[in-house]
Amino acid sequence: MNQDTVPLLELRGISKTFPGVKALDDVSFSVYPGEVHMLIGENGAGKSSLMKVLCGAYTADAGQFYSKGEPVDIRSPADARKFGIAVIFQEFSLVPYLDIAQNIFLGREFRGSIPGIIDHARMHSEARKILDLLGLELSTRTLVHELGVAQQQMVEIAKALSQHARILVMDEPTAALSDRETERLFAMIRQLQAEGVAIIYISHRMAEVFAMGDRITVLRDGKKVGSKLPGEATPDELVRMMVGRNVDMTYARSFGTSEGEMILEVKNLHAVNGIKGISLNVRRGEIVGLSGLVGAGRTEVARAIFGADKVTAGEIRLFGKLHQGAPDKAVRAGIALIPESRKAEGLALIRTVCDNLMLPGLGKAFPNRLYKASKARKIARELIDRLRISTPSSFRAVQVLSGGNQQKVVIGKWLSSDSKFFIVDEPTRGIDVGAKAEIFALIDELVRQGVGVLMISSELSEIVHVCDRAYVMRDGRIAGHLAREELSEENILRMGMHHE
Amino acid sequence: MNEIAMDEPSRSFSLARVPGVAWILGVLLIGFTAFSRDFLTGPNLHNIGLQSVILLILALPQTMIIMTEGVDIAMGAVLTLASVMLAWVLVHNGSLPLALAAALATGLMFGLANGMLVALLKMPPFVVTLGTMGVAQGLALIVTDGQSIVVNSDALQAVYGGSLAGMPLPLLIAVAVYAFSHVLLYHTRFGTYVFALGGNAEALKLAGIRANAYLIGVYVLGGLMAGLAALILTARMSSGHPTSAIGMEFDAIAAVVVGGTSFEHGKGWLFGTLLGVVAVGVLRNGLNLLAIPSSAQVACIGLLVIVALFIDGLKGKQ
Amino acid sequence: MSFALSKPGRFIGALTADLKTIAYRLAAAMVICVILTFASDAFLTTNNLLNVLRQASLLFLLASGLTLVILTAGLDLSVGANIGLSACIAASVMKLSGSALLGAASGVGVGMCIGVANGLLVALMRMPPFIATYGMLWVVHGITFWYMAGTTIYGFPSAFRALGSGYFLGVPIPVYLMFVFLTLGAFFAQRTTYGQEIYAIGANRESARLSGVPIARRLILVYTVSGAMAGLASLVFLARMNSAEGDIGEAFTLPAIAAVLIGGTSLFGGVGTVSGTLVGALILTLVLNGMNLLTLDASWQPLVTGVIVILAVFLDTLTRKRAEARK
16 A cells, blocks of 8 residues: 555645635645545635646646646646546536447547548447446447436546546536435445545535545635544534635624515425425515525526526515516516626626616606617616716726626616515625625615515625525525524534535 | 436337437328329339439538538538539530539538638628528529520430439439448547537537537538539539529428437437438429429428427427 | 818717717718729719619618617528518509509518518527528418419509609609618617617627516517518519519528628627618618629629628627627
C-alpha cells in the first residue's frame, strides 16, 4: 500500500478571482487512490468553481497541482484528461440518438480494416467490457435517449472510465435519482474505489456524506474551512462549519409584529415541474423566505404560482379568491415575478429601459391600448428616480446597465403595473454589495406599502436577515417552516440537508 | 423522484411502435388499390420506382441536413442549375463525364457556400438557403436565357433508358446512393457526428472534434447529390430546363419529415426517409391515376407534412 | 440635409437607433439614385420615377405585414403563394358577382384566413414558423393551381383597375395606399400597446411571457395581419395586371423578405420598423429598376435578390454577434 501515501491528485493554494468576487481563496485539497472525498458547503461556497478548475474550464490564478507527487499544470480540458481527471456534470454530454457504445467512444471511434469505416464490433465489445466492469446489463446498442437519468449517468461514468480516468469528479450525482438507483450508484462507486479510482463527490445530502465519504472537506466563501474524517465529526459540527459566511452587510429592517391580511394561500400544490404538495401562505407586509439548497424546487414553486409551469393539483388563493392560469392572468391578478435569470427571463436586453419598465404595466397606463411615448417616458423617469436607477437616459438599451441597475429595472417593471404580491427569485445574484443593500431597501419599502413578498435566495444569510419567516424546501417538498425566532443558517441547513 | 426503471427498454413488438410513415404508406397503398384498377400493376409500380429515384437522391442528404437542425431549401434550384449546366456542357462539348463533372461542381459550390454561411457565420439555415435558392434559380435563367437546352446524346439516353442485369439504370443508381448513405451515416465518423451535431453539439466540442467541418460537409453532400440527381433529371427530359426542378426540395423535405426525421435532437432515420419517398411517390402516382392535377398533389403533400409535423409534436409532448 | 452634413457626428448621435437605421438607408437609396442618374438617361424621368414608386408600393404593402411577423422573430414564407390565391379568388368572385367590392373583400378575406391558419400552427401547435409557413406555401400554391386549372381570368371593372393603374393628381393610386399603410403600420407598431408587446416578444419571448404578454394571441394577430396585407397586395397587383393566373405570386416571397431585411428589421426579432421596410422596398426596387434600365435581363432578378438577402442576413448576424459580445 506504498502508493497510497502519495495522493493521486493534490492542489496547493489554489486561488481564482473574478471581477468583484474571490471564488477560490488559497484552497488546498488532495485525493488518494480508492478514496471518496466528499466536498460540502452551502450554495456559492466555491464548489463549482473548484470543479471547473479541476476540469480545466477555468485556469487558477495562483497555486499548483500535483499529479502523483509531480507538479503539473492544468490549463485546458485536454490537460485534465491527460492527468486522468474526468468530471461528470449534471448536464450530460451525451448524444440522444446514438447508442451507448457510440456515446462512450464519441470522437475516439475505432478504425476498422476498411478505411473510413468504424469497427463497430470492436467498439461494442470494448463498451461491453466497461459496462460489465460497472455491473450494467444494458445492451451497448441501446440508444441513449431511451435511458433514464440514472442510466445516462452510468454511461457518463463509463465514458470517463474508457478514457482511463483515475479521478472522477461528481456533482451531486444523486440529485435526480430514486432510492433504488442511488443504491446502484453507491455500489458502483464502491467497486470503483476497490479498483483504485479516486472520487471527488460534491453533495448536499448529509446522509450520503457520512455513508460514502472517506474524508469530508468543507468549503465556505471560497476558502477551505477544514477536513474531517466521518468518524470524528457529527452532522451538527459540519453544519456549523458550513454556516457563518462573512455577511457582506447587515440589512436594517424592522420586523412587523401585527398579523396582516392574507394575500397568498397555496394548498397542496403539485405541478409538472416536479413540486409536490406545496402549502404556504404570505400575508400583507411580510417577507416570507423560501429557502433550501439549489435544486430543491424553489424556483419551480415560483413558476407554478405564477402559471409559467402547469399546475396539476392543489389550489392557489389570492386575497381569498381562487386563482389559476397563465402568466398573463397572474399579472392581471396582481402577481409580480422577479425571475432567477435576469438576462434570460427578466429583461429584453436589446430594448430600452423605458420599454422594459413599461411592459407589464402597458394595460394599466394605456387602458384604451393607445401607446403614448411621452407618457411612457414620464412614468419611466419617475420609476428611474424612485428606484435610483443609474442610466444615461430612459431610452438607453438595458444591456449597457450594470447588473444592479438591471435588477432594479426588473423590480421597477412591476411598480408600473401595481402588483400586490411579489415573488423575488435570487434578487441579489451577480450584483455588488452596495446594490444589494439598495435592492433590499427597495423590497422593504414595498412591504411597508402593504404588498406581500415571497423571497427565494441561496444566500442563507439573506434569508435570515431579511425575512419575517421562512419555508425550507427539500426534494420538491416543503421540509419545514421556521418562525422569526427560529430563523438561523444552521436551522435552514439542517432542514435542507437530509438529516433530522 | 422520477421512477426510472433500471431495466432495459422494452424491445417487444407493439402496434404503437410501428412508425407513422408505415401507417401512412399502408393506407395509401390500400386506398389507391381500391380506387384505381391501374394502380397495382407491374408497369405502374415500375413507374413509381423510376419517378422516385431523383426524390430519393435528394431526400437522403436532406435527412442528414435536417438532423443537424438545419435545412436546405435551395436543393431544387441547385438541381435545376446543375441540370442546365450539364446540358450546356453536353451540347457544347459532347463529353458526358465532363458534363457530369460540371453538374457535380455546381452542386459542390452551392453546398460549400451554404455550409460555410451556416457553420462559420452562424446564419440561420432557412434564410441562407432561401437566398442561395434565388441565386441558383437566377443563374439557371441567365445561362439558358429562359429556354430549354435540348440535348441529343445517346450516352445520356442510356442513363435513363438503359438497364443492367434486368434492372433499370436509374434504380441501380438509387440503390447505390442508398447504400452509400447508409454506410456513411451508420458506419463512419461523419455519420456519427451528424447525429451529434443535432443531438448535442457541445459533446462534440468536448470530445475535441471540429464540429464546423462536419456541418459544412453535410451541406456539401447535399450539393453533390443534387449534382448527381441532375444527371438523371436531364436524361429523363433530354434537356436542361431553367425551372425543371423548382420546388422539388419540398417533396424531398416532405419525404424526410413524413419518414420520421425530426428538426430537433438529431433524430433521424434513413430507412424512414426511404419509406417517406415511396409514400410521396405513391401519393403523386395515385393522385395522377385518379386524374387529380399535379397542383392539387402539391397541396396534398403540404398537408401531409403539416400532419406529420403535428404528430411529431404530439409525440414529443408525451 | 445641409445641417446633417455640417455636424454629422453630433446630429446622428442624437438620433435614436431606429431613426439612424432609416437615415443610413435613405442615404443609400440616394446614392443609388445618383449613380443611376449618371448611368442611364432614362432614370431621372417622371415616368420612370413614378414607375419605381408604384412597384415599391406593391412590394411595401406585402412586406409591411411581414415586418410585424419578423419583429416577433418569426417568418412568413407563404406571402407569395398567398398573393396568388387571394388574387385568383378575388378575380373569380368579381367575375361571378360583378361586384368589385365583393371581389376585393374576398381577396383580403382569403389572405386573412391563410394568415390565421399560419398563426394557429405557429402559436398553438408550436411549429417552427419557417416550417409551418413553408408547408403552407405549398398547400396554398397547390390549391391555387388546382382552382385555376391553367385558366386565366381577365378584364375587370375600370373602377377596380384604378386601384392598380389609376392616377390621382398625377401620382399612381398605389403610392397613396403605400403611405396610408405606412401610417397605419407605423401607428400600430409604435403607438399601440399591441405594437409594444410585439417588439417585446421578438426581443425576448420568455421575458415577455413572464411579464404577462399573451404570446399566442399576439402571434396569431401578426400572422393574420401579414396574411391580410398579402391579400390587399394581391388586389393592387390584380388591378394592375388586369388578369389572374395561378403563378402570379411566385416571384414575390424573396423580394418581400429582402425588403424587410434591407429595411433594418432583424431576423432575430425585436429590432426594426415599418418605415425601414418602406425604404428597403424602395432600395430593392431601385436596384431592380436600374438593372432593367441598363438592359440587364429580368432573369438576373432572382440572383440579385438572393445575393441581397444573403448579404442582409450576414450583416444582421454580424450586428447581433457584436451586440452579444457587448453584454
